[in-house]
Amino acid sequence: MIKNIWSKDFPQIKGNNIYLDTAATSLKPKSVIEAINHYYGDLSSNIHRGMYEAAVESTQLYEETREVVAKFINARDDEVIYTRGTTSSLNLVAFSYGLDNLKVGDEIIVSELEHHSSLLPWQKIAEKTGAVLKFVALDKFGRITVDAFKKIISKKTKVVALTYVSNVMGYITPMKEIIEVAHKYNSVVVVDAAQAVQHLAIDVVDLDCDFLAFSGHKMLGPTGIGILYGKANLLNDMEPFEYGGDMNEDVGKETSTWKRGPQKFEAGTMPIASVLGLKESIKYIQKIGFKKIHDYITNLHRYTIEQFKIIDGLTLYNPLSDTGIISFNLENVPSHDAITYFAEKQIAIRAGQHCAKLICDWLGIYSCLRASIYIYNTKKEIDIFISVIKESIEYFNKLGF
Amino acid sequence: MIKNIWSKDFPQIKGNNIYLDTAATSLKPKSVIEAINHYYGDLSSNIHRGMYEAAVESTQLYEETREVVAKFINARDDEVIYTRGTTSSLNLVAFSYGLDNLKVGDEIIVSELEHHSSLLPWQKIAEKTGAVLKFVALDKFGRITVDAFKKIISKKTKVVALTYVSNVMGYITPMKEIIEVAHKYNSVVVVDAAQAVQHLAIDVVDLDCDFLAFSGHKMLGPTGIGILYGKANLLNDMEPFEYGGDMNEDVGKETSTWKRGPQKFEAGTMPIASVLGLKESIKYIQKIGFKKIHDYITNLHRYTIEQFKIIDGLTLYNPLSDTGIISFNLENVPSHDAITYFAEKQIAIRAGQHCAKLICDWLGIYSCLRASIYIYNTKKEIDIFISVIKESIEYFNKLGF
Amino acid sequence: MSGLDNLYREVIMEHYKNPRNKGLIEDSKYKLFRIKNPSCGDDITIQTYAEDGIIKDCRQMGHGCSISMASASILTEIMVGKKVEEAKEIAETYLNMIANKEFNKDIDLEEATVFSGVKDFPARIKCASIAWVAFKDTLE
Amino acid sequence: MSGLDNLYREVIMEHYKNPRNKGLIEDSKYKLFRIKNPSCGDDITIQTYAEDGIIKDCRQMGHGCSISMASASILTEIMVGKKVEEAKEIAETYLNMIANKEFNKDIDLEEATVFSGVKDFPARIKCASIAWVAFKDTLE
């Protein structure tokens, strides 16, 4: 396979495999794998409490990563919390901030574009507190618009939890404008940036979001690590989500006190190796720069969509996608039948509901195929992908679908 | 340094470094590092929802690991939940089982030997539910005994949360007998096995515990992965702890339903690489066998303690330790002064309260030094350790401590 | 691509396009079990009516991929008239066969043998088993 | 082991063994701040009494390692008589010096310069800073 200048850094790309499943999890550059190996192979030490060399280096790398993450999103170091992933980050906000600040009749605005990880914690909090979930109406393309948002927000709105980029439709939510409106109503805004952070430069000061969550594994980093950004004044007033080693200031038999800042939320031994790997994934993205990433993906995406449009027997659900995410179905072919064909041809795409059942309901489908493009994909790969789509349509037609 | 038959498998052991800090985190054998590299370097795919080869292999390895963990502790596959670590496992039990099953006046038995991760979740649950924390009295050596346990348990006891092996004192709690008594009172028993699982064969059927928690990183495995074992009938009745992708059966706008079994508790993308590494760490331990591990560590521990006893100017807190954990202080030298000396001599031991402040209070100390021995340590290393202790005593004496 | 052809046998496609015993019956003598597979969107309900240890009727309803739909259809055809114990054994054998586990070759799986190709597609085993697992549950 | 000798200077040991200004005063004109470092067990309280922009008295109390105890003792000696603004500047400079960051060499750290060896022991920076951070907080 002809590689581009970036794909050579990704050892997973080999043979005739074509990886179009970055929205599920991204590939990892060598530098990330090396950082993990350095931790396991050379250091393998716990942090914060050791004084020997490996412990000191581990601690330094761990805290340096926090600074790197903070700079990456223009936050302060003490506003960056390590978690297990986006899902944990969003649960933390819901069960710490949400549970303590919502009451009967309050409203929480979400959307049918939400990933289950951005919807279900709030559904549970609504059930527990008596608050009400409100769904912002999507426009005819399935997008969240500022206008629709203005129509649904009210003085009762206490929390707005929205996805920055939908993992099925690939739309970028006009988050900055929405946050501006939400703040006029004194509502707190929680941004699910799991699909945004690898595609666009995020500046939490400019955005003025209250919380923002993302995962390492979707942005060229390791599994098992996520970030929760939260405004310092909000974090300071919040209860911990998990209790245990290292997050306490003083422990007594009956009562205890907690540390301030992110440490209050980091109980027990954290995923140290994954933290250290995350630093390298961010550095890799920064080295390329978001302008280049955006231009490259936009070009390749446009190229793909042009060809999609002229294929007979295919339904494309998001021709206006703002990112590399393409959702579609072969006509009359259930997605789980179709996907098997692509798997046989060594093309990695995904079938199903993509943990976003409400948008499938909205589209009126049970499931769909999703291909997602990232920087290590090439025009040549897209050409093969397109020809396999055509083949597959013929194949399933012949079978009688 | 002269290596033993195991230490050659641990690439972290090199030069003149002596690692005596396994109780904080263990070193990792090559096979664990290779499994992680195989995931990141070759597979790098999300699980459960992909049909291409790498996704299928990742999913298979992920679920095989569950079987390996289950066999390791003689549980059923559907009783093994992946978590971020012991701390998360214990929080899950407290905030799902505990919060829903405790009420004003109920009693929770804990001990002053508990790691903060086994104490603080229950302290919080007591605060939230009005239940009362009860501390089982320790014997004069600081041990939990069946007799003392019988004295404190009552019909009000609903939960018993105890450490199987103390991370400061190294004692093995007579857990089987305690569980037998607890069950007579219909109390549920939560075992913190973070320091036990690498030292003794655990059979959850024989032990009859209701929940059991441990971490990968202390048993030769990766960071960011832990296990919660729970009896199937208890798990089935419990609410999830985190909500999100993959743990639900059906999602609606207002209400949703959850999967059964461990999947109910595994929300969002799990630490896949760490899960795959954990499998290899268990296989490594099983290949050696617990009898050999126990005999080797017991011998080396006894050898160390014999010499400790004849050193002047040293206080040993746990001469009866059942494992490789040794806690001590240099007389009149704060542990953080002492530890710096050992660090300079490339000996990795730890100083502080070890996330177990109550046992420090019980011992009447602010902090102590802790050395912990595991299979990759050698007699030669202990000899050097002992001579550095002697040197250090002289050094600090001369300084005027 | 012989593997794929082996998966999509003619019989399977025939059942997918002309499902047998489709539609549920409102009658309390029928036992019902529903299984959803949220990751792929499969949703299958099986209904069984057994009397005197004999399966008198078996119905199915739902949506999903061709493999799950066809396996539900074939299931209902095979099971009618079987003794409950026999039916359980057949279901067990079938589930082992598609999962590439050891299975009792002496048990006649009748038309369900067309699903033998599934074992080469680990990710499709769930599709082929969902109706049969639901069926077993209707017999509990 | 010259690094260690450089850490444990005689002056430090002298202050550790004979701490100055130890013990708190019950008087509301004193501002108090307490910091605990739970991982090592350090626990330090600093009390400051400032009037007309001048620090009139500074007290300390607590327990911990020699570095943290001595740095508290030396702190209290240095600060008495200083202008509040000057004191803040000294504290800032000291904290930068021990953390191995850039610091203003024109500021006279007086006896506190004996802690310059700390910068080679990253894990001890916290020990040497805890009293000084608490002190800064008493001035807020």
Ligand SMILES: Cc1ncc(COP(=O)(O)O)c(C=O)c1O
């Ligand atoms: C006895 C005990 N329990 C619980 C824990 C917490 O484990 P982790 O930090 O891996 O969550 C530890 C380790 O620090 C421990 O030693």
Ligand SMILES: Cc1ncc(COP(=O)(O)O)c(C=O)c1O
């Ligand atoms: C938009 C969106 N939100 C949240 C998540 C959850 O992320 P994770 O599975 O890493 O917790 C995902 C990924 O699956 C996603 O695409």
